[in-house]
Amino acid sequence: MSDIAERVKKIVVEHLGVEEGKVTDTASFIDDLGADSLDTVELVMAFEEEFGIEIPDDAAEKILTVKDAIDFISSKQG
Amino acid sequence: MRRVVITGLGLVTPLGTGVEHTWKRLLDAQSGIRAIDTFDVSDLPAKIGGMVPRGDGTNGTFNADEFVPPKDQKKMDDFIVYGVAAAAQAVKDSGWVPQTEEDRERTGVMIGSGIGGLSAIYETSLLLAEKGPRRISPFFIPSALINLVSGHVSIIHGFKGPNHSAVTACSTGAHAIGDAARLIMWEDADVMIAGGAEAAINRLGMAGFAAARALSTGYNETPEKASRPYDQGRDGFVMGEGAGVVVLEELEHAKARGAKIYAEVVGYGLSGDAHHITAPADDGNGGYRSMAMALKRAGMTPADIDYVNAHGTSTPLGDLIELGAVKRLFGDALQTASMSSTKSATGHLLGAAGAIEAIFSVLAIRDQEVPPTLNLDTPSDECAGVDLVPNKSKKRRVRAALSNSFGFGGTNASLIFKEYAGS
Numbered sequence: 349m350s351d352i353a354e355r356v357k358k359i360v361v362e363h364l365g366v367e368e369g370k371v372t373d374t375a376s377f378i379d380d381l382g383a384d385s386l387d388t389v390e391l392v393m394a395f396e397e398e399f400g401i402e403i404p405d406d407a408a409e410k411i412l413t414v415k416d417a418i419d420f421i422s423s424k425q426g
Numbered sequence: 427m428r429r430v431v432i433t434g435l436g437l438v439t440p441l442g443t444g445v446e447h448t449w450k451r452l453l454d455a456q457s458g459i460r461a462i463d464t465f466d467v468s469d470l471p472a473k474i475g476g477m478v479p480r481g482d483g484t485n486g487t488f489n490a491d492e493f494v495p496p497k498d499q500k501k502m503d504d505f506i507v508y509g510v511a512a513a514a515q516a517v518k519d520s521g522w523v524p525q526t527e528e529d530r531e532r533t534g535v536m537i538g539s540g541i542g543g544l545s546a547i548y549e550t551s552l553l554l555a556e557k558g559p560r561r562i563s564p565f566f567i568p569s570a571l572i573n574l575v576s577g578h579v580s581i582i583h584g585f586k587g588p589n590h591s592a593v594t595a596c597s598t599g600a601h602a603i604g605d606a607a608r609l610i611m612w613e614d615a616d617v618m619i620a621g622g623a624e625a626a627i628n629r630l631g632m633a634g635f636a637a638a639r640a641l642s643t644g645y646n647e648t649p650e651k652a653s654r655p656y657d658q659g660r661d662g663f664v665m666g667e668g669a670g671v672v673v674l675e676e677l678e679h680a681k682a683r684g685a686k687i688y689a690e691v692v693g694y695g696l697s698g699d700a701h702h703i704t705a706p707a708d709d710g711n712g713g714y715r716s717m718a719m720a721l722k723r724a725g726m727t728p729a730d731i732d733y734v735n736a737h738g739t740s741t742p743l744g745d746l747i748e749l750g751a752v753k754r755l756f757g758d759a760l761q762t763a764s765m766s767s768t769k770s771a772t773g774h775l776l777g778a779a780g781a782i783e784a785i786f787s788v789l790a791i792r793d794q795e796v797p798p799t800l801n802l803d804t805p806s807d808e809c810a811g812v813d814l815v816p817n818k819s820k821k822r823r824v825r826a827a828l829s830n831s832f833g834f835g836g837t838n839a840s841l842i843f844k845e846y847a848g849s
Contacts, residue, residue, distance in 0.1 A: 364497060365497030377636055386501075386568075390565065391562040393560070393564075
């Protein structure tokens with residue numbers, strides 16, 4: 349697991365209060381991890397803070413799963 | 427009009443968490459006031475407060491995790507967490523668990539707050555200034571809105587009836603209970619979860635009330651002595667925090683399910699001073715009229731009231747204005763009544779004050795014992811002949827109790843509770 353993936357999953361665990369095992373790559377924040385629309389806004393903010401990047405709203409709308417987040421952040425940091 | 431009784435109680439106060447724990451400490455003449463150690467008070471004139479004792483939940487300490495999952499706590503200012511906690515206690519105490527959709531739709535919530543999420547507003551303002559709008563949490567607004575106590579309680583318990591909240595400064599808790607009782611009387615609900623919650627002890631709240639010259643500043647070294655209603659040495663109120671919530675229930679509804687009945691809500695009066703934003707009218711006519719209205723509604727005379735839980739915040743002017751109004755209204759009947767200010771032990775919980783004091787009044791009826799006014803060592807001259815229950819609780823007959831709450835803006839509320847004899 350890459351460093352980015354680990355950090356993303358750690359944030360998801362902390363913010364959504366879910367077990368680490370449930371935070372798989374394909375897990376959907378809303379459908380699988382119990383997030384609501386406000387939770388996802390806050391998650392994106394946490395990603396921005398952690399990785400020092402800006403995630404525009406149109407990009408944020410497409411981040412629906414753990415993998416979406418990892419891929420987007422990797423592309424920004426790559 | 428339908429009759430309304432109280433079937434559940436919940437408390438989070440500076441004396442502790444839980445009704446029995448708080449009540450025992452109150453009767454034992456203990457104080458919940460201490461030095462503020464959670465933020466910098468070095469430049470503030472008032473350095474003490476009635477903070478809710480935190481801990482692991484044992485021995486009356488408050489453990490938020492018992493009431494709200496940790497991940498959800500950051501979505502709530504402390505006033506909401508306290509309100510949710512007090513409501514959970516009250517609902518559990520009442521034993522009311524709606525079984526049908528109709529039951530849920532007939533159960534409502536009215537929990538108010540005087541100020542709401544002041545800490546959330548304060549901290550988020552600092553964040554905005556420092557880091558800009560992109561750092562503002564999507565949970566900021568719902569963490570600060572006053573009616574979100576009622577909102578969370580309805581969501582947690584599935585109560586789908588009237589969802590409302592009172593906001594009348596320091597009269598909030600009393601107005602919430604009185605108005606909620608009326609919703610039941612008017613058949614808009616059969617059960618209402620009602621009360622008040624407050625958590626405004628932060629630098630902004632302390633600086634604001636100090637600027638209004640409302641706070642005690644002369645007892646920073648002896649916090650437990652600072653709240654001293656009616657005593658000649660009083661010099662302002664002490665900020666408190668916490669929540670009080672009751673379960674109100676239509677009498678036949680309560681009887682049908684065999685609920686334990688603490689007392690009946692028989693009187694409710696409201697008035698406005700039309701005088702000043704922070705000072706009560708000199709002659710106390712607003713408080714007088716709210717008490718008189720509550721008595722009239724109850725079909726009672728002052729001679730029927732055995733205990734008055736005073737608003738009595740420990741301010742030089744306010745205490746005597748209220749006392750004067752009580753004296754004029756009660757006349758000779760005051761000779762056989764007892765009157766105390768429990769703010770001497772809890773401090774002033776602002777929007778939660780009326781609710782916790784309603785609960786203390788109900789418990790005085792239950793236990794036939796009235797709580798003391800602490801630190802009443804040298805009463806003001808005007809107190810002569812009035813039993814203000816100085817420093818020690820008192821066993822006595824309590825058939826009915828009247829609780830006063832007066833708030834900034836000149837808003838007054840009085841509630842009367844009567845022992846329920848089973849008829």
